Amino acid sequence: MADPFSQWKHRTIHDLRRLRNEPILAVAVAAIFGLLLLFIVYPLIRVFAVSFIPDGAPTLRLYREFLGGWFIRQALLNSVVMGVLTAVGGTLIGFLFAFALTRTDIPGKPLLTAAAILPIISPPFVSALSIILLFGNNGLITRQLLGFQEFAIYGLRGLLLSQVFTFFPVAYLTLRGVLESLGGTLEDAAMNLGATRWKAFWRVTLPLCLPGIASALLVLFIESIADFGNPLILGGSGFPVLSVQVYLQVTGMYDLPGGAALAVILLVPSVTAFLVQRYWVARKRYVTVTGKPTRAVLKVVSPATQWVLFAACTAVALFVLLFYATILVGAFSKAWGVDHSPTLRNFGYVFGVGAQAITDTLVIAVTSSPLAGLLGMGIAFLVMRRRFPGREAMEFISILNFAVPGTVIGIGYILAFNQKPLLLTGTALILIANFLFRYIPVGIQSGTAVLRQIDPAIEEAATNLGATTQTTFRRITLPLLVPAFFSGLVFSFVRAMTAISAAIFLVSADWNLMTVQILSQTEAGRLGAAAAFSVLLILIIMAAIGLIRLILGRIFDYRYQATFG
Amino acid sequence: MRARLLLCGFLMCLLAWPAVSWGQDAVVVYSSVDEENAKKLLDAFTKATNIKVRFTFLSSGPAVARIEAEKNNPQADLWFGAPSENHVALKEKGLSQAYVSPNAKELAAKFKDPDGYWTSFYMNPLGFASNLTVLKQKSAEPPTSWADLLKPEFKSQIQIPSPQTSGTGYNMVAALVLIMGEEKAFDYLKKLNPNVQTYTQSGTAPSKAAAIGQAGVGIQFTPAFLQLMGEGYPLKVTFPKEGVGFEAPAISILKGAPRVELAKKLLDWFITIPGQNALTDAKTFFFPVHPKAKLMEGLPAFDQIPTINYDAVWAGKEKKRLVDRWINEVLRAQK
Numbered sequence: 001m002a003d004p005f006s007q008w009k010h011r012t013i014h015d016l017r018r019l020r021n022e023p024i025l026a027v028a029v030a031a032i033f034g035l036l037l038l039f040i041v042y043p044l045i046r047v048f049a050v051s052f053i054p055d056g057a058p059t060l061r062l063y064r065e066f067l068g069g070w071f072i073r074q075a076l077l078n079s080v081v082m083g084v085l086t087a088v089g090g091t092l093i094g095f096l097f098a099f100a101l102t103r104t105d106i107p108g109k110p111l112l113t114a115a116a117i118l119p120i121i122s123p124p125f126v127s128a129l130s131i132i133l134l135f136g137n138n139g140l141i142t143r144q145l146l147g148f149q150e151f152a153i154y155g156l157r158g159l160l161l162s163q164v165f166t167f168f169p170v171a172y173l174t175l176r177g178v179l180e181s182l183g184g185t186l187e188d189a190a191m192n193l194g195a196t197r198w199k200a201f202w203r204v205t206l207p208l209c210l211p212g213i214a215s216a217l218l219v220l221f222i223e224s225i226a227d228f229g230n231p232l233i234l235g236g237s238g239f240p241v242l243s244v245q246v247y248l249q250v251t252g253m254y255d256l257p258g259g260a261a262l263a264v265i266l267l268v269p270s271v272t273a274f275l276v277q278r279y280w281v282a283r284k285r286y287v288t289v290t291g292k293p294t295r296a297v298l299k300v301v302s303p304a305t306q307w308v309l310f311a312a313c314t315a316v317a318l319f320v321l322l323f324y325a326t327i328l329v330g331a332f333s334k335a336w337g338v339d340h341s342p343t344l345r346n347f348g349y350v351f352g353v354g355a356q357a358i359t360d361t362l363v364i365a366v367t368s369s370p371l372a373g374l375l376g377m378g379i380a381f382l383v384m385r386r387r388f389p390g391r392e393a394m395e396f397i398s399i400l401n402f403a404v405p406g407t408v409i410g411i412g413y414i415l416a417f418n419q420k421p422l423l424l425t426g427t428a429l430i431l432i433a434n435f436l437f438r439y440i441p442v443g444i445q446s447g448t449a450v451l452r453q454i455d456p457a458i459e460e461a462a463t464n465l466g467a468t469t470q471t472t473f474r475r476i477t478l479p480l481l482v483p484a485f486f487s488g489l490v491f492s493f494v495r496a497m498t499a500i501s502a503a504i505f506l507v508s509a510d511w512n513l514m515t516v517q518i519l520s521q522t523e524a525g526r527l528g529a530a531a532a533f534s535v536l537l538i539l540i541i542m543a544a545i546g547l548i549r550l551i552l553g554r555i556f557d558y559r560y561q562a563t564f565g
Numbered sequence: 566m567r568a569r570l571l572l573c574g575f576l577m578c579l580l581a582w583p584a585v586s587w588g589q590d591a592v593v594v595y596s597s598v599d600e601e602n603a604k605k606l607l608d609a610f611t612k613a614t615n616i617k618v619r620f621t622f623l624s625s626g627p628a629v630a631r632i633e634a635e636k637n638n639p640q641a642d643l644w645f646g647a648p649s650e651n652h653v654a655l656k657e658k659g660l661s662q663a664y665v666s667p668n669a670k671e672l673a674a675k676f677k678d679p680d681g682y683w684t685s686f687y688m689n690p691l692g693f694a695s696n697l698t699v700l701k702q703k704s705a706e707p708p709t710s711w712a713d714l715l716k717p718e719f720k721s722q723i724q725i726p727s728p729q730t731s732g733t734g735y736n737m738v739a740a741l742v743l744i745m746g747e748e749k750a751f752d753y754l755k756k757l758n759p760n761v762q763t764y765t766q767s768g769t770a771p772s773k774a775a776a777i778g779q780a781g782v783g784i785q786f787t788p789a790f791l792q793l794m795g796e797g798y799p800l801k802v803t804f805p806k807e808g809v810g811f812e813a814p815a816i817s818i819l820k821g822a823p824r825v826e827l828a829k830k831l832l833d834w835f836i837t838i839p840g841q842n843a844l845t846d847a848k849t850f851f852f853p854v855h856p857k858a859k860l861m862e863g864l865p866a867f868d869q870i871p872t873i874n875y876d877a878v879w880a881g882k883e884k885k886r887l888v889d890r891w892i893n894e895v896l897r898a899q900k
Contacts, residue, residue, distance in 0.1 A: 138778030251626020
């Protein structure tokens with residue numbers, strides 16, 4: 001038995017030889033590696049460098065200072081607590097929806113599905129305002145409906161409310177995919193063999209879902225501790241969290257090295273969760289798609305339980321509805337929250353002052369998201385179906401940015417791309433590159449998930465039947481990848497329209513974004529205008545998703561269940 | 566094949582884009598004045614001088630982070646707005662350059678850097694905004710002194726920007742230190758803790774919370790209050806009789822500014838009388854710094870407001886120490 005290193009060496013040499021015979025593959029691999037190193041690794045290295053070498057000589061001074069003080073330790077602890085609770089709450093609600101929508105015959109499924117994915121589009125800052133209007137001291141629900149005199153919205157409670165609301169769709173999408181691919185046949189089998197419904201659920205459905213649940217928990221944990229919009233407004237000063245401290249260290253104390261050091265500290269829990277997700281949970285999938293029929297005959301849910309699930313889902317859906325209605329009302333009101341006489345003034349303002357930002361945002365989102373979709377799909381295909389040296393490294397680097405908070409990426413980008421020959425600051429390119437490389441992970445994840453589930457035998461069969469490699473790719477692999485392409489595309493589009501933490505460092509006089517406008521309007525006290533911008537943002541995203549589905553459906557005769565996120 | 570052609574065309578467009586922005590001779594501004602007011606003010610400048618302006622809104626923190634990260638190759642020519650202590654920090658980081666405008670001699674000393682690194686072009690006092698509906702429910706009167714804020718009826722009703730994160734919050738702490746002396750100021754702030762609902766991260770969050778009734782009293786600089794009152798929110802603005810600080814947003818010309826001559830002209834114009842009157846004509850709710858400029862109707866005369874002689878240079882120097890003390894004594898004691 002050879003030792004691992006010589007095994008690895010042998011394999012690498014073998015792969016390199018193969019690569020020599022496939023020049024196109026070699027060029028593609030080299031190009032993608034070049035891009036990933038330039039736009040993901042290099043900016044991160046710049047951030048690390050600034051934090052370890054703040055004044056010209058290498059030192060751990062910043063880390064010692066931060067980890068020695070109570071404040072940052074408290075913030076780190078808070079981040080982890082918040083991450084865990086959000087992950088648990090979000091996964092619970094996500095599972096509730098996924099289970100109810102795949103395993104029962106409850107009415108109103110299309111509406112509930114919409115409610116379960118809509119919160120992915122929550123415009124920054126205005127969402128938090130909407131939460132305050134619903135649940136604050138003077139909130140519609142807390143005060144008018146429930147009659148609380150004081151309801152402390154700032155702190156862990158308010159934060160959890162808004163984070164669970166924002167992130168449960170991610171868990172829902174993951175778990176829905178898992179439950180769908182499981183099919184109901186195994187539950188049928190269990191019940192045919194005499195198991196009760198409960199037993200079938202506890203002993204069959206749930207254990208089979210566990211890898212999916214663990215994966216959702218970890219993804220939500222990462223999203224939660226990297227999130228910065230919600231805690232910035234709702235965390236308040238009583239509940240400091242690390243992601244906000246990173247931002248504040250840079251923007252409040254003007255301390256770039258300190259912010260970078262805090263970012264590196266924040267990377268520890270987040271990358272740990274990420275590694276656990278990648279190399280432990282992701283390995284434990286039980287499911288494969290074989291092409292055999294999986295339609296269930298029996299139902300694992302009794303009618304009574306079904307109605308309980310329906311009631312729970314409807315309650316959450318109503319909350320989602322209320323949330324968006326609040327923003328809508330704000331956009332058409334004279335004074336949001338106080339004087340709701342209807343007016344179009346806010347929209348007049350948006351199309352006047354904000355017209356440039358609207359077109360800029362659209363141009364950037366429309367450019368970056370197809371590129372993110374294509375690149376994500378390409379990387380997923382290469383990683384899963386081709387052999388070349390550095391395959392694991394490519395996959396790891398390309399999804400690494402998912403675990404890095406936006407503020408860090410934003411600062412890394414200006415540090416990395418403000419000098420010739422890499423002068424990108426002030427152009428649209430820097431924004432496009434940022435969105436492109438930050439949001440490919442979703443496309444890659446869903447791409448690899450799809451390919452992992454599809455037996456290569458299907459492709460081999462096509463080849464055996466006489467199809468060329470290209471035909472196989474075009475007629476078999478590509479159409480199978482379309483759903484992954486779709487989710488990568490939609491996700492990066494949504495984020496390009498709504499993200500702000502990295503973009504705020506990259507916008508320029510020529511290229512501005514709607515989210516930055518929303519920030520500026522809320523800062524200046526024009527709440528109606530901020531709400532109007534948000535409504536417009538939501539409408540554009542919904543129209544775009546519809547359009548993308550239509551186009552992909554036309555091209556690929558694509559009838560998969562839409563997944564996005 | 567067609568798809569490949571499309572993709573190529575697409576990439577070509579991508580490469581062509583940056584070219585669009587080259588070759589225009591416009592002064593480039595990072596503006597910490599909010600988008601709408603910045604647009605009105607800079608449009609007035611363009612109209613008066615025929616010099617084109619391109620600007621980006623960045624609140625003060627991101628602006629400094631940007632300017633610092635770009636120092637080897639500055640993208641912008643000047644930083645427009647954000648209180649003068651931020652410009653003191655910019656000067657100390659060596660990111661701005663000196664220019665004494667010939668028009669600056671009309672301005673009081675507190676509105677300009679002695680070496681010409683920054684020049685203030687408007688000012689705003691700090692004030693209290695009370696939500697009259699909320700205070701009526703609590704049977705409370707709008708506070709007219711710092712001491713009033715300690716009253717039990719304001720329990721968990723006051724929002725203040727956090728000095729750790731917001732220049733406005735720091736301005737308040739520094740002003741209190743100047744008014745009361747440091748020990749008494751920190752005693753006061755600790756006593757105020759139970760009445761503080763939250764220390765907000767943003768300097769303009771308290772006005773919004775007060776407007777929608779989340780808080781009874783918000784403390785910050787006045788323009789957003791006046792803006793919100795104009796929109797119809799039931800607010801009343803009062804000033805503490807012991808005295809308040811004020812902000813004096815400034816202009817700094819950045820070190821290595823690519824279009825330094827245009828930047829100087831912009832600074833020159835904004836402190837002339839026509840430039841100062843633009844503040845009023847644009848309905849910004851900002852107070853002019855030039856003694857002869859006109860004041861917006863409805864604004865109290867600046868000498869009616871009990872502003873103290875706030876020292877931005879001192880405040881800038883003491884910032885790190887005072888903020889650390891605030892975190893360790895006041896924030897830590899909260900709840």
